[in-house]
Amino acid sequence: MATLELYSKGANVWVPDPDAVWVSAQLLQDYRPGEKHLLLQLSNGNEVRYPVGSPSDLPPLGNPDILEGENDLTALSFLHEPAVLHNLRVRFLDYSSIYTYCGIVLVAINPYDQLPIYGEEVIDAYSGQDMADMEPHIFSVAEEAYRTMIREEKNQSIIISGESGSGKTVSAKFTMRYFAVVGGAAQQTSVEERVLASNPIMESIGNAKTTRNDNSSRFGKYIEIGFGRKGDIIGANMRTYLLEKSRVVFQASTERNYHIFYQLCASRELPEMRSLKLDAPENFRYTNQGGEMQIPGTDDLSDLERTRSAFTILGVQPDQQMELFRILSAVLHLGNVNIQASGRSADRGYIDAEDRSLAVFSKLLGVEGSQLAHWLCHRRLAVGGEMLVKPMTGQQAVEARDALAKHIYGQLFAWTVQRLNSALRAQQGRTKSFVGVLDIYGFETFERNSFEQFCINYANEKLQQQFNRHVFHLEQEEYIREELAWSRIEFSDNQQCIDLIEGQLGMFDLLDEECRMPKGSDESWVRKLYDQHLSSKPHPHFRKPRMSNSAFIVLHFADTVQYECDGFLDKNRDTVFEELINILKASQSELVAELFQQQRNVSPVANGSIRSGKRAAREHKLTVGFQFRQSLQMLMETLNSTTPHYVRCIKPNDLKEPFLFDPKRTVQQLRACGVLETIRISAAGYPSRWTYEEFFSRYRILLRGPQSQDQAQAACRQALPQLIPDPDQYCFGKTKVFFRAGQVALLERLRAERLRVAAVIIQSQVRGWLARIRYTRIHWATLTIQRYSRGALARRLALILRYTRAALVIQKTYRMMVVRQLFLMIRQATVTIQAFARGMLERRRYRLLVAERAAVLLQATVRGWLARQAYRRVRAAVVFMQCCIRRKAARRQLLKLKSEARSVERYRELNKGMEVKLMQLQLKADQEARESAALRETLMAEREASSAELAALRATIQKLESQLQEKPQPGPVISEKEAEERRRAEEKAAQEILQLKEELQALQKEKESFCKERDDLSASLLEQEEKQEECVDQAVSQVTSALRAEVDEERRKYQGLLREFTRLEQRYDNLREMSLLTERTKGHRRTDSTQSLEPLSPTTPLSPQSLTPLSVSPFPSAVPSPEEVRRISVTSPSAERRVSMWSSEASMEQLMEKMDVAKDPAVKMKGEDLAHAYDAVRVANKFLESQLRNQCSQWEKELETLRSQLAQAVSVSSSAAQRQDVQELLEAREHECVRLRRELKELRNTVSLRRLLTQVFPSALATETSSPAQSKPSAVTGLLECRKRDETKLIKNLVTDIRVDSALSLAPGLPASVLFLCVRQADCSGDQARARSLCSAAVTAMKAALKKHVSDIDMTVLWLKNICLFHDLLTQHSPKQTLDSDTLVPLSADMSDLIRTLSDLSIQAYQQLLSITETRLQNIIVPALLESETIQGLSGSAVKLAVSRKRAGSDPRTVGGEAPTMASVLRELGALHTALTQQALPKTLMEQAFHQLTYLICASAFNSLLLRKDMCSWSRGLQIRYNVSVLEEWLRGRGLQAGGAVATLEPLIQAVQLLQVGKKTEADAQGIVRTCSALSSQQIVKILTLYTPHSDLDERVTLNFIRSVQGVLKGRSNSQPSQLLMDVRRVFPVIFLYSPPPVLSAEQLVIPDSLKISFLRKA
DSSP: OOGGGGGOOOEEEEEEEEEEHHHEESSSSSOTTOSEEEEEETTTTTTEEEOOSSSSSSOOOOOOGGGTOOGGGGGGGSSSHHHHHHHHHHIIISSOOEEEEETTTTEEEEEOOOSSSSSSHHHHHHOOOOTTOOOOOOHHHHHHHHHHHHHHOOOOEEEEEESSTTSSSHHHHHHHHHHHHHHHTTTTTTTHHHHHHHHHHHHHEEEEOOOSSEEEESSEEEEEEETTTTTEEEEEEEEEEEEOOOOOOOOOTTTOOHHHHHHHHHHTSSSSGGGOOOOOOGGGGTTTSSSOOOOOTOOHHHHHHHHHHHHHHHTTTTTHHHHHHHHHHHHHHHHOOEEEEETTSSOEEETTTTTTHHHHHOOOOOHHHHHHHHSSSSEEEETTTTEEEEEOOHHHHHHHHHHHHHHHHHHHHHHHHHHHHHOOOOOOOTOOOEEEEEEEEOOOOSSSSSSHHHHHHHHHHHHHHHHHHHHHHHHHHHHHTOOOOOOOOOOOOHHHHHHHHHHHTTOOOOHHHHHTTTTTTHHHHHOOOHIIIIISSSTTTTTTTOOOOEEEEOOOOSSSEEOOOTTTTHHOEHHHHHHHHHHHHHHSSSSHHHHHHGGOOOTTTTTOOEOOOOTTOOOOOOOOHHHHHHHHHHHHHHHHHHEEEEEEEOOOOSSSOOOOOOHHHHHHHHHHHHHHHHHHHHHOOOEEEEEEEHHHHHHHGGSOOOOOOGGHHHHHHHHHHHHHHGGGGGEEOSSSSEEOTTTTHHHHHHHHHHHHHHHHHHHHHHHHHHHHHHHHHHHHHHHHHHHHHHHHHHHHHHHHHHHHHHHHHHHHHHHHHHHHHHHHHHHHHHHHHHHHHHHHHHHHHHHHHHHHHHHHHHHHHHHHHHHHHHHHHHHHHHHHHHHHHHHHHHHHHHHHHHHHHHHHHHHHTTHHHHHHHHHHHHHHHHHHHHHHHHHHHHHHHHHHHHHHHHHHHHHHHHHHHHHHHOOOOSSSOOOOHHHHHHHHHHHHHHHHHHHHHHHHHHHHHHHHHHHHHHHHHHHHHHHHHHHHHHHHHHHHHHHHHHHHHHHHHHHHHHHHHHHHHHHHHHHHHHHHHHHHHHHHHOOOOOOOOSSSOOOTTSSOOGGGGGGGGGOOOOOOOOSSOOHHHHHHHSOHHHHHHHHHSSSSSSHHHHOOOOHOOOGGGGGGGOOHHHHHHHHHHHHHHHEEEEEEEEHHHHHHHHHHHHHHHHHHHHHHTOOOHHHHHHHHHHHHHHHHHHHHHHHHHHHHHHHHHHHHHHHOOOTTTTTEEEEEEEEOOHOOOEEEEEGGGHHHHHHIIIIOOOOOHHHTTTTHHHHHHHHHHHHHHEEEOOOHHHHHHHHHHHHHHHHHHHHHTTTOOOHHHHHHHHHHHHHHHHHHHHTTGOOOOOSSOOSSSHOOOOOOOOEEHHHHHHHHHHHHHHHHHHTTHIIIIIIIISSSSTTOOOOOOOOOOOOOOOOOOOOSSOOHHHHHHHHHHHHHHHHHHHHHHHHHHHHHHHHHHHHHHHOOOOOOOOHHHOOOHHHHHHHHHHHHHHHHHHHTTTGGGTTTTTGGGGGHHHHHHHHOOSSHHHHHHHHHHHHTTTTTHHHHHHHHHHOOSTTTTSOOOOHHEEEEEEEHHSSSSSSSSSSOOOOTTOOOOOOOOOOOOOOOOOOOOOGGGGGGGTOOOEE
């Protein structure tokens, strides 16, 4: 009971509610003992008075807000039903978390929605992690079971239970998938694939749609997944319980039959299914009773394809599958057999002989239809030693028909399970331990409950008893471990209810006894129940309904259930007449006969029995109830012998709506599945437990005296009696202190009170300090105001004095200005008069000069025009003559171009789109040019018009002036009339001049406007050209980026294929080694000396095909190669063929067992088939590899072509002249290509002719061929010569058997350099075959050396360097590369295939190097980056209020030595960097390697952060950010940031920044969205949801803030991926940039004596 002191004003309590079950309320006044009412305020604001009769009637207290959404229910301060319900509601609705721990139980709520939390990245995140460290998940339970099995070598069980529709089947599937990935990924076997393939089969034949679930399992199953010594899956076994066979013949409303029937009906149009004579499910009685033919969101046809694929994976051949489908179809047709009534009183049933359904049924099963029709309507009885045949009524015949259908389906179901087990069965003696997954029906109660519900609820009673005892045992173990003085905890044991059902004279015994009675009935059985358990000895768990005499009530642990007795006896007997079984035994179908012949040897727990008409031969048959009890007893024995793990599935609502929470239904299931019982058992003892260190860190302010972390236990033992007077409320253990329920809340109240008093003292001091500061500031402000006021008055007086002086200055200046203006005006008039006079004289002189200049210019223009006319006539004649000659030459050239047009046809097709774009851009540029030219022409015309008009005016003026000059000088006396005329003429001329000036000004303005318009047009044209260039650049960049992305994707896929190729190659080598061991064991023979691990001899030339995975294995070859087997099987006679195969059939079977090949007689593989299979795999791999290489090279060529075309397009868009030049250049290059192709063709013809002549006349051409060969050694010097007999020794000393210390002391690339010089010398000597042989042997030896050092970083880097250098040297001296070089002599031998092999080998070496480093980093990334405390003391001062205690069985991982830190990560990265640096590998390759590794580090740490609530806090975010900064500084210090290694860490950096920023206001939400650009919306919301304050100074993120963040995120562009976790397995493709190595010479090499290759000679 909680402490009464906690019921104070403001405390939160829970009160019952009819709708919400429990609602929250707040105390408005303190509770005092003796009060009869509590004054409460509900969450809706209403005030109520809660009646309290005694302290035990007080409402349950609410938990602190800091514990809201806790992932473990046992970590709550107050453990009771409302707290559990509220916590589950908050996690389910507010945090979208469907999993919650409750001690050892995982509570899983069905979301009715697809959640992205089951991908491979989630499996990787949970693999190897402790259950207590991660967020609750079904994978966490599976990982805990797997780790416990490996650590303790004890079998485990995962018990999944819950109502129908709660998600049990899905949970079981995800559990099995987790085991398949974790226990099978490394070994690459097919066992895990077969385990997963069993799910769709069992769902098809065992699941159906019910009123509560669309995919309800109508049987229970227990799957034992067997593991070997290395933790890999090696087999599985399945047990089934109580198949609901009644569903085959009857379905309730809105329900369906088993899925397989509807899948078959949906596939009736398939060619292979037409023989089954199927129809729509509406036309079959066994599928149309429920009225539901289709499940929304499912496709029965695709589900059948999935089922057939699963059958194929499990080794069921297609013909057997069709036999299976025929039997199922026959069951459907059997339900449509029409049984009619005849006779006087219709007491006889008969079947029409023409019944179509009976004919189809008989044909499908291969039985006699007439016999079946007869025995469906008749039965055989033994009376007085005679056999009588009695007709049955119509109803009895229908029951016999339905019984037969149920029996057929039951036998088929049992056969399928047996076949699955045979396919999943492991080899004998190899299974070390197993993990069992129990997916069994939960407690069921319907409006009408029958025999099936009775058995289901009985099974749940047994499981609940086992669960209660296990929880009690774990709780007591904890107390014993801590050496507590404890008293026995009482828990509700349901043994009485179990005794009622299975005890002596229990319900099952009475039911079996009634079944043995000749005239037993359901009513008589119920009367016996009443007499036994009500009248004679009343049982507390048995009752009789008031209004019924054919029903009974059982008080189960979960609920009270009323059962109707109708059908109990028939379902318990489950009998079928023997005559019908005999008909089926005589079936022509092998499978049907096999199903019913097996009944003679069935196990005692098989369902069903056969009723025989012979009394003498009748024997006691096992009833269904007895069989179910036996199988359940075996299940309980298995569970008790294993370590159980519990998963309780909860159905949140009956409407199947996503994320809808019904508290009534949830509480009902919590009570039924035992979650609340776990809480009650935990609360009965000491539910709250703290280590002494955690208690000391949290409550050290309540302790007195000296405080030291080292004396935490002594301080706790000394202080607790003073804090909690009642010693029964706490108990001290060895390492922990235990508290009763509510005591932690009491300590929290004391701590809060102590903090409040301390806060008041601090506030008083702070307020006094603030008051003093305020007084000081006011005093200072007063003095400042006075000082400023006095200054203002002084400044005002100075301003008045300044204004007075300024007025005097202004007056003086104004007077001076007036006088000066008058003087300037007079002077201006004088100057003007003088100017006009001087101007008139100068203009007169100027006109004379202009007239003379015009005459000279006119003469020059006329003479020039005459000369140009003569030149044009001559040029036209010359051009015409040239055109005629060029036209004739062009016609000849056109004929040649037409013949050569085909060679460039593909080039034009590839560039068709680009030409269209160029033509569009060209047309657009031409249009703009035409518009610009038109505007320029308009402007020039206007200019010419204005110039002409101006010239005319000037001519008029000149004419007038000339007339004035020609007039005679006036006489000394002028008459008045002439003076008047002259005055008028002058006025008229002045007016005309003024008018002309105005026109000239107008023309000038028009000219300026035209110029402005021209400038605007030029600017607009320039802007359009810039826009076009930008568009072209943008298009170029988009196309380039798209092509680059495609190339990167193809490179990634190709390298992934190489990785898979290497894995398959290793598996093939392992199989060869196993077969060799098998041969050695069988024959006890010595291994032949040729079967050694030495590399291939270089004396035997290797073909490109010999470098395939089947030939380069370093292991000995005990099994002949597939090529040899295929050759022998095709060309040799049958006797040799049999001898050439493996030694005997027994060894073949052993090899098949090693390879997990099914040994079924129908699918047994012979040696020839296996060889053909290997051969096909090898050919397919080679074909795919060559196809990918050709495709990559083709795409690279196309990419280069497009790049050049785009570069040309950019240059073309600048001007029309450049376009013309580029077009001419392109045509010239095409002509050059045609010319080169022609020359190449001629050279090839010459070479082929030379070869032909060499073959025909070898002696004639001997001297000619020997001269170049003899001249080559003199041309190439500085080589190394190796004799043919020393080549094997060279390979052995230099590559295969070189010691590690010697190899690491060599100069980088020395082995590759020596080998290349030897190959070069052999090639220069003219022996091309020996050069290829030596080169092939070197490549093979390097590959073997790489495999030999599969876990050594230094040696892997060394051989990566040598492989890359050898590849570059061969590429450098290839004919393609030496065309542009005059100094290098190309190799004569064709090494292109070996260069490709070296390229692939370099990728494999790079992948092996990363694999080694990733393996070393995998287990230290999360502890070092997330858990290590580099900043000491940051997290120790902030301890959360309630620490989630470890689940039982989840022991903390044992750490051998110190915990990993960032120094460990940097040590591993430093080792890789040192190895790469010592071998002088390119900087780009180092950047790519660290880019991949930093991505792995970021993804692993980020995924763990998203799944661990304890990591999402401010202090932990600061620690992680510091650790990441250490890694960043390390990368930058070594110059590795250029390759994207630092940028890859951005998601993790933004995640920890999100933990540190403010999370309250709308501005904070917008800032978070802006900052976290590398995180998706789901990731941001997940981190905010997981954010957990670790101290009282921090607050939990409110739901309103999370909703506001989600609102802001909706407006963000959805560029981030939608998945929650990062893909840890993502691999970036590696690119080896070709850099020609320096010219190699033997004089440059320093070969140490330790290599023992002194037999080489310099040549």
